[in-house]
Amino acid sequence: MDVDLRKLRYFVAVAEELHFGRAADRLHIAQPVLSRQIRALEHELGAQLFHRTKRATELTPAGRQLLDDARPLLTSAAALRRRVAQAARGPRTFTIAFMPGITLTAAVRAFETLHPGIDVEVLRTSTADQVQVLHDGRADVSIVRLPIDQRALTLRPLYEEPRLAILPAHHRLAGKPSIEISDLAEEHLLQHPDQVPEWRDLPREPRHRPIPALNSVEEKLEHVAAGRGISILPSSVAAFYHRPDITAVPLTDLPPNKVALAWLATRRSPLIQTFVTLTKSLTPTSPPGT
Template sequence: MSDLGEPRAVDVDLRKLRYFVAVAEELHFGRAAERLHIAQPVLSRQIRALEQDLRVQLLTRDRRSTALTPAGEQVRKDAVSLLAAAGGLRRRALRVAGGTDRLTVGFMPGITVTAAVQALTARHPGLRVDVLRTSWDDQTRAVRDGRVDLSFVRMPADRADVCLRPLFSEPRVAVLPRGHRLAGKQAIGIADLAGERLLQDPDAVPEWRDLPHRPPDENPRPVPAVRTVEEKLEYVAGLQGVVVLPRSTALFYTRPDLCQVAVTDIEPGQVCLAWSARDPGPLTLEFADLAAEIYADGP
């Protein structure tokens, strides 16, 4: 379907892109149609129309599976950013049209933002500041789609279309059940966890991927689909595995049936402020400067 002839202008329909992203994430037309609340034949027609608009094949499909082509994978990546930017445009326009001074600040679990918020409102008594708790999956997406003006994020984070300003770093700890073989130790190395099951995205603990002599598991159990800290800790308490968290997060979620052991040979967790690279606005930049001063010595 690819056409390498003379380039032409294409007005991309955001609705078609939204439909395509649903199919790309589900890799199943039936589930995507249910998620979008539309009929499957309608969805199929919209995807074909998008392929015709772009003059590339986005998906390969047979009776048993649906897969992205290389072009489809590229469009998926670009579409996610484009849809987020469109959502942010709308939210920012509505905010300005409302005529109210307002700032929304996102934050990851374990990070307290009160001091920076109070410092800004002290300078601007009429300013309304809202806060929004984010997660590992959407900490920078919330910035791109306009849900927040800026956000306290934990690295590594998706850097696309955002500016990042380092604030502070902190040690990381392993969270274990009270009866675990390593419970009670003052500190451990990451290799001490080699035989454990990690209940989080390995990207959050890059050192995990490089563990030496990690014993193979002949009957690996699937890692539960967990998103929140609370869910992860429930599984740890239920003897399903372990997690490695920033110290502030682990302390915030202290439980009597769990313990925390410092992991001394991995990089500390880095906290940054993230805001949109597209015209962030003076209040956003002022807040970033205040936060940098307040957190200069750590959380």
């Protein structure tokens, strides 16, 4: 059985909205058409995808599974279309994604010198999408901060840099020459613990303080400055976003943050190999005062 990608897109819209009317508006189609397409998909898959009542639309277990599988499939299909279209036109652009604190200027200039006919674009990413931009075709390469999901990727290590605790300027530990992660056990971490795996090992009382949805370093630092918690960042990020109402204190017992160049393992572009060679000279930004 072949799965119709159009029906999958319709399904994802309904699954995300949990409302057929809103999903139809989002897709710019009539609601009866959308309902027929969802019924046809359920018939093809032999499974009910939604529980519908007068008050609510909910995903069934089969629907939840399909949603998990459909999103990466649609992303891959969109990336395929982008890459085929680019191949048909010829390689006119090369997009480099990068995480905050990473400086690309020297590598970009060297690349442009070697390939003057290629337009080089840069794309700033976050922890949430530094890998996704490769899978969905928005970037040819991505300079990432580990840990990441490395499936289907090729990685080339670049460098390592220390991690620092970012605290409010008036914090009790401000001004210390260095601290250990255990000194922060009573603090509220303003990032997902997956970004700081050592945080999970700290002995402390269970807490249920929510982690705010912070989409950028700037937002994170605003919360730190306001005394709402602390963050742990690589030294180059702390250097780049230096400000007077926060302070950065070295952490002596954390392994360094690892920076790597990543690209899809299936890509064989000579432009990628050129950029791999050029990034061997990348180094972290020096912290303030060095």
